[in-house]
Amino acid sequence: MELNRFYCGDAIKIMQTFSDNAIHLICADPPYNLGKDYGNTIDRKEWSAYETFTRDWLTQAIRVLRNDGTLYVFMGVRFIARLYAILENDFGLLFNGWITWHYTQGMGRIKGYSPRHEDVLYFTKSKDFTFNLDDIRIPQKYYRERNNMDGANPGDVWQFSHVHYSSKEREEHPTQKPEAVLERMIRASSNPGDIVLDPFVGSGTTCKVARDLGRRWIGIDVNPDYIAMSERRMAQTATLFDSFDPRLKRTPLDLPR
Ligand SMILES: C[S@@+](CC[C@H](N)C(=O)[O-])C[C@H]1O[C@@H](n2cnc3c(N)ncnc32)[C@H](O)[C@@H]1O
Structure with a gap:
């Protein structure tokens, strides 16, 4: 298992070559089986086949x-x-935790509610896990004696916009995730020097953020074009993350006594 590199191939087969008990944090964004065009794979299986694929990579x-x-x-x-x-x-x-990523814009439906969220399941292997709350606090809403004025826990509903098609950070990948979503997970659930793995790395988001935060990283994708895209992205020097939680800009209000 080599660190700080991308592997091109099937995530299941490539992970089979890795050692047991080696990775501190896995951020996995697999195909959702909704028919997206990822170039060289079919993201539309029978649900039973998708379940088998899910069990195999897990x-x-x-x-x-x-x-x-x-x-x-x-x-x-x-x-x-x-x-x-x-x-x-x-x-x-x-x-x-069950984290809801709430995005503010997207496809409109005429019959039924327009989808405005995707979700992230957050599990650990034991009760002994890293959670760096101080690294992800957001400004409190109010000044109150009992509030920690270093900031509040961001909670489990996260509002981040999509990386817009017109934005300069947008890659030619159909489901590029905002860097800021990965930033919060990586800051909270790993420490500098830890190893972060993304088995479905797509445009390279997780690995770029992990590298910029001083973590070691491994990314896997089955599409060689996405591996090349991720490698190009890693060659860019660190910039500000491409989306932000709007609550980061708030100033705590003083309540009347
Ligand atoms: C939802 S996208 C990941 C997007 C990524 N988080 C980003 O920010 O760009 C899922 C990715 O899984 C890849 N993929 C599909 N089947 C795979 C497999 N069996 N092994 C590895 N990668 C696979 C697709 O090529 C696609 O890039």
């Missing part, structure tokens, strides 16, 4: 994850309930 991911490690899995609403049950009941992981 078997490897959980094997390589350290006992004090953390797993985040992005998932769309069609499969997330089943994914939750697989992680908790079948793999015996410890539930730590």
